Amino acid sequence: MPTAIGNIAIYVSDLEKSERFYVNALGLEVLTRINTPAVHEVIVGSSSGGSNLMLAKATGSEAPVRPEGIWKVFLFTDDVAELQQRAIAGGAEWVADPEHLEQFKVTIAFVKDPDGYLIELGQRHT
Amino acid sequence: MPTAIGNIAIYVSDLEKSERFYVNALGLEVLTRINTPAVHEVIVGSSSGGSNLMLAKATGSEAPVRPEGIWKVFLFTDDVAELQQRAIAGGAEWVADPEHLEQFKVTIAFVKDPDGYLIELGQRHT
Numbered sequence: 144m145p146t147a148i149g150n151i152a153i154y155v156s157d158l159e160k161s162e163r164f165y166v167n168a169l170g171l172e173v174l175t176r177i178n179t180p181a182v183h184e185v186i187v188g189s190s191s192g193g194s195n196l197m198l199a200k201a202t203g204s205e206a207p208v209r210p211e212g213i214w215k216v217f218l219f220t221d222d223v224a225e226l227q228q229r230a231i232a233g234g235a236e237w238v239a240d241p242e243h244l245e246q247f248k249v250t251i252a253f254v255k256d257p258d259g260y261l262i263e264l265g266q267r268h269t
Numbered sequence: 270m271p272t273a274i275g276n277i278a279i280y281v282s283d284l285e286k287s288e289r290f291y292v293n294a295l296g297l298e299v300l301t302r303i304n305t306p307a308v309h310e311v312i313v314g315s316s317s318g319g320s321n322l323m324l325a326k327a328t329g330s331e332a333p334v335r336p337e338g339i340w341k342v343f344l345f346t347d348d349v350a351e352l353q354q355r356a357i358a359g360g361a362e363w364v365a366d367p368e369h370l371e372q373f374k375v376t377i378a379f380v381k382d383p384d385g386y387l388i389e390l391g392q393r394h395t
Binding site: 145217 | 271272274276277278279280296297303313315318319320321322323334335337338339340342343345347352373386391
């Protein structure tokens, strides 16, 4: 019985704002939209591969979103410094400047999304 | 500048227990293990595709894991009833029996993982 993960869903407080952030600032694509009476959902990712993140807003809830439990969303890019600048210009909160990790052959930087979810930006070095 | 999501990371309270659950009960594979002094990480998913979930345990923290912010992890399978039974036998908490959603051509069921994260099991109908 094969199993695979379709997506991982997080609650957001403002779906349009989060969609703009993940698409315009982080460079991801909208892969699917699902609207039901109870919840509005936008799945973001890359059509060329990788994992899928569902941004979800319960229609009847104005409760604050608590970015706990989830630690981070990890994004690959080919220019981590530029992506971090673009993310901050697009509303991200700065967390940590790019740092090269020789052990893992990667440079990583951190920002937070509009709800405070931690985003790790990573650039592989070969 | 292409961007893709590598994985989405959640904190777990017992990494070995969560790994057993996601692998033995849910049928996912361990794709990567990363251990640093600060955190132990296991990335689960499917080598045949789909999204990747990182299970992470901060080594110095015994703080309780709060499964908030994240709504659910969505898994595809080809037998949702069997997978739900296997998940419950493997320590999952029952949440909802399989239900067919004609609108989406899918049967879904829900369980919770050992930390209380909601898992949606989905079986597509073609």
